[in-house]
Amino acid sequence: MPISGVIITSTPEHLDEVLSELQQFPQVEVHGADEKANIVAVLDTTSSEEMETIIDRINKDEKVLNVGVTYLNTEDEAEQMAQGEKLPKPFGFRKPQ
Amino acid sequence: MRRQRDIPWFKVSLSMMVLLFMPVVVHADNNAKAVHPELSEQEMYISCADCHKEATPELEKQWYDSSHGIAIVKCYQCHGTFGTFKLTPTRTDCAVCHMDQLTKCSTDTACWDCHTPHLFKAKK
Amino acid sequence: MxxxxxxxxxxxxxxxxxxxxxxxxxxxxxxxxxxxxxxxxxxxxxxxxxxxxxxxxxxxxxxxxxxxxxxxxxxxxxxxxxxxxxxxxxxxHPDRLTKPLYRKKKTDKFQEISWDKALDIAATEFATAHKEGGGRAVAYYGSGQALTEETYFFQKIMRAGLQSNNVEGNPRLCMASAVGGYLTSFGADEPIGSYSDLEKAHCFFIVGSNTAEAHPVLFRRIMRRKLDNPDTVKVINVDPRISQTSRIADIHLQFKPGTDLALLNAMAHVIVEEKLYDEKFLKNYATFRKGKNVATSFADFKAHLAQYTPEAAAKKCGGSFTADDLRTVARWFATSKGTMSLWSMGLNQRKQGVWANNLMHNLHILTGQLLKDGADSLSLTGQPNACGGVREGGGLCHILPGHRLVVKEKLRNEVEAAWGVPAGRIPPKPGLHTMAMFSAINEAKIKAIWINCTSPVQSLPNCNLYNKGMDREDVFIVTTDIFPTLTTQKSNLVLPTSFHFEKTGVFGCTERRSQITKKAIDSPGDAMPEVWIIREWARKLAEKMNDPVITQCIVPFDGLEEDYELPMAIWNEYTQKLTAKRDNDLRGATYEVLEQMADGVQWPAPTAEYALTGGTVKKFVKGRDPMADTESKNDLPYQFYGPAHADRTLWIWHRDQADPDEIPDAEYPFYLSTGRIIDHWHTMSMTGRIPELLRANPYAYVEVNPKDAERLGIKPGDMVEVKSRRGVNQLPAKVYEGPIEGMVFVYWHDQHKDRMINKVTKDAIDPGSKEPEFKICAVQIKRLSGPQPLRPYIV
Structure with a gap:
């Protein structure tokens, strides 16, 4: 279950809207925001794949300028793999075809 | 903010493509936050410096002429790649190579308090 | 959690x-x-x-x-x-090999099988091949990435167990010419000096090496030395291609591929003409040679150099530098307070690789730019353990552990005695060198081969030719590796092995330095360390062949746990019994000592006490190299005790310019050269699976000089065909003032069938070192289309 720390950058006039939209995601914990509309949040997902999807969805929001990952911990997935589980996209790896 | 591209990348030369990106790079006042254009998987196989040579020529030149540029310490070594990108590298990132220097600095000082980004020289 | x-x-x-x-x-x-x-x-x-x-x-x-x-x-x-x-x-990474895989026919699908079954199959196949054709029908092809313990143990089973000297490894492809050069010029393999000379050198002569990309951390040290002393430290770069390395150079001599011997001879010409040589050094330590047994004199040497005037060389080299440039370079080289030469594949991967190495050493012997701080003639090795494992551990067909030649009976007997096997057990003739080995596979003269930790399907020159042999159903191939590769795809049996932090063992790098890596984590799935695989395979071989001598080979290692005890016992046998009193004496470098050192030990290091100081920084110097003292024969400060020169002198060679095997002509008008790129390692089976590294250089490019590009209508990103008499590639172009006009350059890491440049390269070999001439062949260049969407390809 990966955990990441992110900065979600919006614009001051859209900050409140973005904050309320983020509440829709059970995987997102908001820790604060500054006057320039930088939001500090923690994402807690069940897989790297889900992590990627959520970041992508937030990023696609018109009112969001950027999602920057500052921290990523995937030690659970490594453990799962070590125990023989097969994960579709561990650590966000995408195998080139 | 977001731009739709309908020209497949391979129909345009590398340099043209970089020019297409230019308008979406924005700099906000002192916080200097840049918004990166969305890239297709194909475009992610172009090295950072190739585009930044034209998108942010001053930064690229600063880096290229720095000790990191000469020793080929590339963008992704400090900033990460897509998905792990960070605008400002932390002490931990620098520590991979510069552990011993870090032990000489106080722990509450960021590397960039003393070293100019992309030039890496000590601030006077 | x-x-x-x-x-x-x-x-x-x-x-x-x-x-x-x-x-x-x-x-x-x-x-x-x-x-x-x-x-x-x-x-x-x-x-x-x-x-x-x-x-x-x-x-x-x-x-x-x-x-x-x-x-x-x-x-x-x-x-x-x-x-x-x-x-x-x-x-x-999820692609790690975790189970033994087997298929009877190479066209079948792999099935997962147990280790017991896998080793049983490997033993049966080798025993059968041996029954049919003896030691000549089996082979081991190893790697400069295998740990020393692994290379040593494999060759022990091959030589004493299966009585086969068919023991080779990919270092034949990268440093065999350097070995030949060191042995024939200095009488002993491996550099005299160390990296520590970098911080004391006043002149760097970098030839045939893109150090910045192939050895980035050493390049950083050279860069630091230059940037900190911009006026007093000179950097000379000599290469047909301007590269990242050239960025710190004061002068770059760009020459037409294959003319480097003329260039190096012309430097000697200037040094002799202008009396820049060190007369005392020559008198005390050097002799002149035309052939191994043909001694000459300084006067003969001078006469031999007469034709190599700077003017003649500048012309021969293509005219992109002047005779005066060459004079300047020769003067800097000879007169600096310490000159250090660095080279790698540019000199080694040549039909005249040994000669090129000799000419490099000639300059150092002539000028006395050796043995003192800041001066050395240093061949940069490509792989982490080509020196330690393969050169020192007996990993090539003609050498036994401890720098011993197979052909010498006395030395064979020493090894046999150390192993407790009957005298005469090791065959007296060297086995097949790499290119001969894969030619023998083409003819199915070798029936069973073990390929460890390397991918010859991609890394052999003219690989199309040799891949046909590896496809044969009458050649059994077993590979040990951590990831699927193009070579595992041609195998019958694939055995999953541990990555180096998942097992324990020693790597020996360029500067005679041995360093240990201990097991830090468990291997994924059923992957096992090679040392365990070898022992268990040998046990089954002994049983099937009913041969107690094979059992004798593994008796000292019976019952030892494979993560630490087993590799330690192998290391102890090798170092204590087989390096004792040899020039690579490693007796002091026990695991216990190596574990205490941040950075290992440089041989010679006969005792633990001495090894704990770090070992020998400068070979042959009394007071700095313990063997220079114990082996001393006179009052001089330098003692050349190496095994190859009975006369204990350094040899200056007459070596003429000689053309490469293939020169561009009307039909194939361009030179092709190949090389590494900083982000990838060899065949990219590891680095291609790391997103950061893959994205930085996802596919091979062909670098084309802008003048050639203009003539051929090639624009950046265009798809270009590179075709030789042997094979063809289609690659995107980089138009770049790198390669000299008339030459193209391709990175060799790409696994994709359209971009695998070794289909195009030539398999001509150096007659002495048997190293192939990867670096030069003739090709056609043609624009195919504009840029195309490409995908990286990893097996």
Whole structure:
């Protein structure tokens, strides 16, 4: 279950809207925001794949300028793999075809 | 903010493509936050410096002429790649190579308090 | 994961994000420390080039978490390159081989099988092949990336067990010419000096090496030396291609591929004409040679050089530098307070590779730019353990452990005695060298081959030709590797092995330095260390062939646990019994000593006490090399006790310019050369699986000189066909003032069938070193189309 720390950058006039939209995601914990509309949040997902999807969805929001990952911990997935589980996209790896 | 591209990348030369990106790079006042254009998987196989040579020529030149540029310490070594990108590298990132220097600095000082980004020289 | 730990991590994540904004959160920053709690840093080596950087792998709960350089290490002083920074990420990649795989026919699908069954098959196939054709029908093809213990143990079973000297490895493809050069010029393999000369050198002569990309951390040291002393330190770069390395050069001599021998001879010409040589040094230590048994004199040598005037050389080299440029370079070389030459494949991968190495050493002997601080003639090795494992451990067809030649009966007997096998057990004739080995596979003269930790399907020159042999159903191929490769795809049996931090063993880098990496984490799935695989395979071989001598080969290692005890016992046997009193005396470098050292030990190191000082920085110098004292024969300060020169002198060779095997003509008008790129290692089976490294250089490009590009209508990104008499590639173009006009350059890491440049390269070999001439062949260049969407390809 990966955990990441992110900065979600919006614009001051859209900050409140973005904050309320983020509440829709059970995987997102908001820790604060500054006057320039930088939001500090923690994402807690069940897989790297889900992590990627959520970041992508937030990023696609018109009112969001950027999602920057500052921290990523995937030690659970490594453990799962070590125990023989097969994960579709561990650590966000995408195998080139 | 977001731009739709309908020209497949391979129909345009590398340099043209970089020019297409230019308008979406924005700099906000002192916080200097840049918004990166969305890239297709194909475009992610172009090295950072190739585009930044034209998108942010001053930064690229600063880096290229720095000790990191000469020793080929590339963008992704400090900033990460897509998905792990960070605008400002932390002490931990620098520590991979510069552990011993870090032990000489106080722990509450960021590397960039003393070293100019992309030039890496000590601030006077 | 315990809930409280998840909380710590989440708080650390939030703090990390907040720190970017200068925002303070109501969270105790000590949580960051808690998130890092339990991370154990394991010391070891990086394996992605020959420099030997020391790193620490961070492991938490049995999983690799990060990496950092070791600041106290005298190889890298804490610095690591991008490959070093990221390689650990491939250790838990889902593509890792985790089960033995078998198929009877190469066209069948692989089935997972047990280790017992797998080893049984391997033993049966080798026993059958041996029954049919003896030692000549079996072969081992190893790697400069295998640990010393692995190479040593494999060759022991092959030579004493299966009575076969068909023991080779990929170092034949990269440094055999350097070995030939050191032996014929200095009488002893491997460099006299060390990396520590870099910080004392006043002139760098870098030839046939893109050090900046192939050995980045050493290049950093050279760069630092130059940038800190811009006026007093000179950097000379000599290469047909202007590269990243040229960026710090005061002067770059660009020459037409294959004319380097003329260039080096012309430098000697200037040194002799202008009397820049060191007369006393020559008198005390040097003799002149035309052939092994044909002694000449200084006067003969001078007469031989007469034709190599700077004017003639400048013309021969293509006219891109002047005779005066060459004079300047020769003067800098001869008169600096310490000149250090560095080269790699540009000189080695040539039909005249040994000669090119000799001519390099000639310049150092002539000028006395040797044996003193800051002066050395240093061949940069490409792989982490080509020197330690393969050159020293007996990993080539003509050499036994401890720099012993197979052809010498006395030396064979020493090895047989050490192993406790009957005298005469090791065949007296050297086995097949690499290209002969794969030719024998083409003819199915070799029936069973073991390929360890390398991918010849991609890395042999003119690979199309040899891949046909590897496809034969009457040649049994077993490979040991960590990832699927193009070579595992041609195998009958694929055995999953441990990555180097998942097992214990020693790597020996360029500067005679041996460094240990201990097991830090478990291997994934059923992957096993090679030393265990070899022992268990040999046990079954002994049984099937009913041969007690094979059993004797593994008796000393019976019952030992494979993660530490077994490799230690193998290392002890090798170092204590087979390096004793040899020039690579490693008796002092026990595991116990190596584990105490941040950066290992440089041989000769006969005692533990001496090894704990770090060993020998300068060979042959009394007071600095213990063997120079014990082997001393006179009052002179330097003693050349190497095994190859009975007369104990350095040899200056008459070596003429000689053309490469293939020269461009009307039909194939361009030179092709190949090389490494900084982000990838060899056939990219590891680095291609790391997103950061893959994205940085996802496919091979062909570099075309802008003038040639204009003539051929090639624009950046265009698809270009590169075709030789042997094979063809289609690659995207980089138009770049790198290669000299009339030459193209291609990176060789790409696994894709359209971009695998070794289909195009030539398999001509140096008659002495048997190293192929990868670096030069003739090709046609044609624009195919504009840019095309390409996909990286990894097996």
């Amino acid at each position: 315990a809930q409280s730990r998840r909380d710590f991590i989440k708080k650390a994540a939030a703090l990390s994000a907040a720190s970017y904004l200068g925002m303070s959160l109501p969270i105790d920053p000590r949580n960051i420390a808690r998130a890092n709690e339990g991370v154990i840093w394991h010391r070891g080596s990086c394996r992605l080039c020959g420099v030997g950087c020391r790193v620490e792998l961070g492991v938490k709960d049995g999983t690799p978490m990060g990496i950092r350089g070791v600041a106290e290490s005298r190889t890298n002083f804490g610095y690591i390159c991008m490959k070093g920074m990221h390689f650990w990420k491939c250790m838990r």
